[in-house]
Amino acid sequence: MNRSYLFIPASNAGMILSSMVLDADAIIFDLEDGVALNQKISARTLLQHSLDTLDFLDKTLYVRINNASSDFFLEDVICANHPKVHGVVLPKAEIKSLEACLKVLDPSKTILCLIESALGVIQLPQLCQMSSQVKGLLLGGEDLSADCGVERTQAGHEIDYARKSLVMHAKAFNLMAIDTPFVDIEDHQGLKEEVKYVASLGYDAKVAINPRQVHVIHEALKVDPLKLKEAKMIVEAFEKQRTQGVGVFNLNGKMIDEPVYLKAKHLIEKEERRTP
Amino acid sequence: MNITQTTQAGTLESNDILVTLKPNPEGTIEIHLQSVVLKQFGKQIKAIILSTLQNHGITSCLCECEDKGALDHVIIARVESAIQRQL
Structure with missing residues (x-):
């Protein structure tokens, strides 16, 4: 079971290379928010060549594709159909976007639904049951709070309902529950406390946005x-x-x-x- | 295919290469390479750049590259992206 999912911008050749030796259980190559609009296609080209060439050993590889309504979506999914890729992280997961993804994604690939809109939260029961390819739910706290028009705080009360609803749906449908990134990369104590809190709710793993967060996540998830x-x-x-x-x-x-x-x-x- | 405009791909970060394609009035492929490993791998890097250009049907261009230790697959990806941006 993966404890950590580390985002790596697919536009960064050096980070893709170093991701092979980092401790994260799973790597999410990011074609979406981590890549500037004018770098989207070249990032995908770099990712394709990296997947063809590099040996990521036992790492579980995911690709965060661009939104289903974007011009990049179809080619991103085709890229994610690469044999070395385990599955996709579907941003703004809602019924429509999941339907679009299921039409083009290889049936052997898994989908982690990134829940980051109010509509995505209330559609959780449907999203969990639409396909056996859906293997996990991932909370996107930053976009969700933006979608709700509220300030994102470290205490996280603004995403509390979504966080608890997501884990309950994950448990009900036997899916992985993966918590939102902790954005203050210098605050390891805060990260540790948040990991322990979400683990107490039933979360299985957490997203990391910096390699230094991975060890903190693994330590915090250790059972006493x-x-x-x-x-x-x-x-x-x-x-x-x-x-x-x-x-x-x-x-x-x-x-x-x-x-x-x-x-x-x-x-x-x-x-x-x-x-x- | 001739290169008709200036396009660029890549970065100057470690393990990457910045590739700039420009029109070449001479009608040939000309590669100018700066690299931190020019002495060790200059010939090999130029060969990869040339074969990538030729594989995409490029017959004329001025290719300026600043390499920061990119592996072969990164060089190919960046040259391909610079070509894609011509389209």
């Missing part, structure tokens, strides 16, 4: 070893009790039943999937 140890004890004890026909029992003063067991098991599985 004591909690992991306790979870292993619960699972072991519950499975032993279950063979003897016991469904509820006391372990070190705490009541253990099926939901507690499942939560502990989920924690262990999540940690195992996250361990690279």
Whole structure:
């Protein structure tokens, strides 16, 4: 399971090259906001040649394509159909844009819906069910707050509803929940706190906009070893009790039943999937 | 195909190359290269630029390049982008 998704502007030859050796679990080559309008086509050309030539080893590669209503959309999707690319990040994901993407994207590719409009938020139930190619939801806090005409704050109360709604839909439809970037690249403490907060809501991963954020994200997503140890004890004890026909029992003063067991098991599985 | 206007692609950042294509009244392909690795890789870089131009049917141009350590695929991509901008 990917913990971090690092944006790399597809116009930057040096950054594409260095992305091969960075610690991020997944790389998102950005053809959209990270590339100036007059560099869009040359960025795509550079990305195509880089994908043909470079070996990204075990990195999961995504391409953030341009908006479905832009002139670049079709060629961007064709670029993302490259065998080394895992899938696309679909900006301004709404029913119409997802429909357009599904028409041209290779069926073997996955889609991460970037939820960054009010309409995208209220269309979450449909977006989650439109195609099995949709594997994740990614929150775009900056564009969403712009779309709502509100100021983006570090506290994030303005995106709170969308953040919680997104993770709930991701859980309901078994999709990855990926949180919005933390834009202050110097504030590692703030990033760490935000990662811990969104992880407590159920988020699986966070987007990074700078390579230095990746390590902070990975550290913050690590499960407390004591909690992991306790979870292993619960699972072991519950499975032993279950063979003897016991469904509820006391372990070190705490009541253990099926939901507690499942939560502990989920924690262990999540940690195992996250361990690279 | 002749180059009829001045177009540019690439940057002067590390691992990149800035390619400028201009019309050449002489009617030939002329490549001027500045590179941080000119002594080591100058011939190879010029060969890549020339073959990329020829593969796109360019028969006449003045190609000025400032290389900052670009790999082969970056050189090809930047030359191709400069050609695309002619269209």
